[in-house]
Amino acid sequence: MGREMAADRADLVIVGAGTIGGWASYFARTSGADRVIVVERGRVGDGASSRAAGMVRAQGGTPTTVTLGRWSIEFYRRQFALLGTDSGFRELGYLILATSEDEERAGRERVAMQRGIGLDVRWVDADEAVRLDPCLQVSSLRGASYSPNDGCIDPVRNVRAYSLAMQAAGVELREGCGFTGIETTSTTSGKRVTGILTDTGPIETSRVLLTGGPQLQSVGELIGVPIPAGAVRHQVAVLEPHPAFQVDRKAMAFDLSGGLYWRLEEGGLLFGMSNPQEPPGPARSIDWTYLEAMRRRLADFLPVTEGLELRKVWAATIDYTADHQPILGPALSADRGPIEGVTVASAGGHGMMWGPAVARIAADLALEGKTSLVDVSPLGLDRFDAEGRSRLATDPIALPFPKSPHPALPRERGREMSTRR
Numbered sequence: 001m002g003r004e005m006a007a008d009r010a011d012l013v014i015v016g017a018g019t020i021g022g023w024a025s026y027f028a029r030t031s032g033a034d035r036v037i038v039v040e041r042g043r044v045g046d047g048a049s050s051r052a053a054g055m056v057r058a059q060g061g062t063p064t065t066v067t068l069g070r071w072s073i074e075f076y077r078r079q080f081a082l083l084g085t086d087s088g089f090r091e092l093g094y095l096i097l098a099t100s101e102d103e104e105r106a107g108r109e110r111v112a113m114q115r116g117i118g119l120d121v122r123w124v125d126a127d128e129a130v131r132l133d134p135c136l137q138v139s140s141l142r143g144a145s146y147s148p149n150d151g152c153i154d155p156v157r158n159v160r161a162y163s164l165a166m167q168a169a170g171v172e173l174r175e176g177c178g179f180t181g182i183e184t185t186s187t188t189s190g191k192r193v194t195g196i197l198t199d200t201g202p203i204e205t206s207r208v209l210l211t212g213g214p215q216l217q218s219v220g221e222l223i224g225v226p227i228p229a230g231a232v233r234h235q236v237a238v239l240e241p242h243p244a245f246q247v248d249r250k251a252m253a254f255d256l257s258g259g260l261y262w263r264l265e266e267g268g269l270l271f272g273m274s275n276p277q278e279p280p281g282p283a284r285s286i287d288w289t290y291l292e293a294m295r296r297r298l299a300d301f302l303p304v305t306e307g308l309e310l311r312k313v314w315a316a317t318i319d320y321t322a323d324h325q326p327i328l329g330p331a332l333s334a335d336r337g338p339i340e341g342v343t344v345a346s347a348g349g350h351g352m353m354w355g356p357a358v359a360r361i362a363a364d365l366a367l368e369g370k371t372s373l374v375d376v377s378p379l380g381l382d383r384f385d386a387e388g389r390s391r392l393a394t395d396p397i398a399l400p401f402p403k404s405p406h407p408a409l410p411r412e413r414g415r416e417m418s419t420r421r
């Protein structure tokens with residue numbers, strides 16, 4: 001009832017009730033923030049978070065992304081003890097396949113880096129990869145990196161888990177409440193937030209966390225903060241049950257050069273991919289032609305899938321960043337000046353595998369301005385130039401998202417695409 005009143009106040013307001021905003025609100029409350037309000041334009045989980053494929057891996061391409069994945073898997077594992085609910089994490093193991101000499105060399109180097117920071121991962125030859133997934137039949141297979149501890153979550157169950165956690169922690173969730181702007185005051189170094197505006201009234205606060213997944217760029221535009229976070233169609237499908245997939249455990253796999261991944265689901269097989277030739281923009285429909293191309297590529301790796309019927313197919317808009325890394329740091333105006341008290345968080349299209357860690361860091365930054373989870377100093381908005389290009393090297397383990405020109409530039413839509421994940 002009091003939500004229309006001007007005296008509405010919060011210690012922290014979070015924009016967006018996806019997996020990042022949802023888990024961040026829980027972490028903020030349990031870290032001592034007194035009143036945490038989450039404003040969500042639609043309903044909790046309405047964005048990418050309820051539509052994901054649920055692939056979760058600590059096999060990142062950089063030490064930072066390994067840490068984010070590992071922390072998130074540990075969080076998923078302890079959820080039930082902590083919260084009495086969970087996101088449905090299942091340990092299946094994950095093979096990142098190499099089908100060329102270059103991929104094998106890069107894969108072996110990656111494994112050395114990951115093992116150097118303590119990840120349980122190893123290089124397996126083609127025979128061992130086939131033992132881990134007996135359906136694999138591809139003559140060009142040279143081997144794979146393999147971590148037995150990677151797995152998957154159930155994205156819808158994850159939305160339920162963070163919703164319950166928010167409720168238990170006393171977070172105030174306001175659905176149907178669109179964020180429209182902020183109020184600021186001038187300081188010696190620029191400006192500081194004093195409140196937010198929503199389509200149901202203002203909320204006084206000195207701390208704001210902006211999330212938005214594939215809509216983060218437009219959330220930033222509302223307050224004059226350029227955020228080079230992209231959005232593009234991503235398709236996922238599930239094949240009908242088949243005896244080959246009616247097993248408790250079989251390694252998930254990622255065809256690194258094509259950007260196609262698959263895993264067990266409901267006695268069948270889930271697979272997903274983006275079209276590397278497609279320009280960025282929101283997904284509004286299923287691209288059936290491209291789905292056929294995905295099926296053919298899948299059958300090249302797993303002949304058993306040929307001719308199997310589809311049980312489910314969906315297309316949804318996925319978030320991404322130019323370097324495939326998360327965005328974590330203060331909001332910067334177009335003149336690069338910080339807006340004190342406003343923090344920005346994006347998982348860069350990896351919200352299932354890195355979501356809990358990104359949310360933990362986002363809560364730390366919003367409340368304390370620092371985090372001990374990982375060094376986030378390179379991950380802020382200041383790494384992007386005016387054209388939206390990043391000065392960081394690209395994480396080599398990522399989907400083939402649009403590459404350039406960056407979608408933060410509304411005047412052009414990119415056609416050149418990365419071919420690596």
Ligand SMILES: Cc1cc2nc3c(=O)[nH]c(=O)nc-3n(C[C@H](O)[C@H](O)[C@H](O)COP(=O)(O)OP(=O)(O)OC[C@H]3O[C@@H](n4cnc5c(N)ncnc54)[C@H](O)[C@@H]3O)c2cc1C
Nearest residue numbers: 016018020041047048049053054055179213350351352353
């Ligand atoms: C088909 C598909 C498959 C995927 N598969 C995987 C996978 O296997 N593994 C993986 O790690 N990641 C995967 N992802 C990516 C992952 O889902 C996202 O990175 C993650 O969900 C992003 O979470 P988020 O909270 O940042 O954004 P979202 O979940 O999109 O939440 C943002 C919320 O902000 C709200 N919002 C926007 N604007 C406003 C406003 N002005 N005011 C108030 N609220 C607003 C939206 O309504 C939305 O609910 C997949 C994504 C898709 C689409």
